[in-house]
Amino acid sequence: xxxxxxxxxxxxxxxxxxxxxxxxxxxxxxxxxxxxxxxxxxxxxxxxxxxxxxxxxxxxxxxxxxxxxxxxxxxxxxxxxxxxxxxxxxxxxxxxx
Amino acid sequence: xxxxxxxxxxxxxxxxxxxxxxxxxxxxxxxxxxxxxxxxxxxxxxxxxxxxxxxxxxxxxxxxxxxxxxxxxxxxxxxxxxxxxxxxxxxxxxxxx
Numbered sequence: 001x002x003x004x005x006x007x008x009x010x011x012x013x014x015x016x017x018x019x020x021x022x023x024x025x026x027x028x029x030x031x032x033x034x035x036x037x038x039x040x041x042x043x044x045x046x047x048x049x050x051x052x053x054x055x056x057x058x059x060x061x062x063x064x065x066x067x068x069x070x071x072x073x074x075x076x077x078x079x080x081x082x083x084x085x086x087x088x089x090x091x092x093x094x095x096x097x
Numbered sequence: 098x099x100x101x102x103x104x105x106x107x108x109x110x111x112x113x114x115x116x117x118x119x120x121x122x123x124x125x126x127x128x129x130x131x132x133x134x135x136x137x138x139x140x141x142x143x144x145x146x147x148x149x150x151x152x153x154x155x156x157x158x159x160x161x162x163x164x165x166x167x168x169x170x171x172x173x174x175x176x177x178x179x180x181x182x183x184x185x186x187x188x189x190x191x192x193x194x
Contacts, residue, residue: 003137005102005152007188040100042192045160055102055190057154063142091104091188093152095139 001037002060004069006092007052014086019043019053022086025078026056032074035065052091066094098134099157101166103189104149111183116140116150119183122175123153129171132162149188163191 010019026041038059044051060066069075107116123138135156141148157163166172 002142003139003152003154005104005154007102007104007190009188040192040194042100042190042194044190045099045192047160047163047191048189050187050189052188052190055100055192057100057102057194063144066144089188090147091106091149091186092145092147093104093139093141093149094144095137095142095152097137097139097154 001097002063002066002094003097004056004058004060004066004092004094006056006090008054008056008083008087009052009089010054010086011088018082018086022054022078022082025082029069029072029074029078033069033072035060035068037061052089063094063096098194099160099163099191100194101153101155101157101163101189101191103153103187105151105153105180105184106149106186107151107183108185115179115183119151119175119179122179126166126169126171126175130166130169132157132165134158149186160191160193 030036030039040057127133127136137154
């Protein structure tokens with residue numbers, strides 16, 4: 001399995017509506033991108049003081065499917081309209097697992 | 098399910114042996130901490146220029162089990178001896194999924 005992990009920190013001015021729209025937009029992607037065999041998006045539970053705000057973990061059968069996901073117009077639309085406008089920091093890793 | 102995600106960036110001086118020892122040490126934890134129902138640790142595949150170096154994704158049945166993991170002596174031993182000495186940055190999120 002090939003896994004993509006991305007953690008996002010939002011700008012302090014990001015509203016709850018904007019944060020929720022990012023979560024819901026991302027959660028719609030598996031219906032549009034069949035290469036996503038498992039896709040779990042959620043806001044941080046608030047257990048750690050320095051935590052980031054949002055997690056995305058995407059599982060693919062093969063590394064090439066990660067490229068399909070990144071380049072997919074639906075993913076790009078959500079990223080550009082709902083995530084990047086409120087983004088302060090992003091940390092990512094892709095790995096075989 | 099309750100998921101813990103942590104991404105680590107290592108200091109540039111970290112040797113390949115140190116990086117590998119961190120991976121192997123972490124991968125030994127599921128045998129010692131039964132609350133880890135799925136635990137996938139791996140080095141970044143090198144697809145993104147700004148990526149972090151190592152991913153840990155830990156799945157638990159319940160949020161309290163994350164606390165058990167964090168406080169477990171085996172986890173603390175690996176973190177303090179193999180991860181923190183070469184750590185430059187860490188990003189984490191825990192979330193229901």
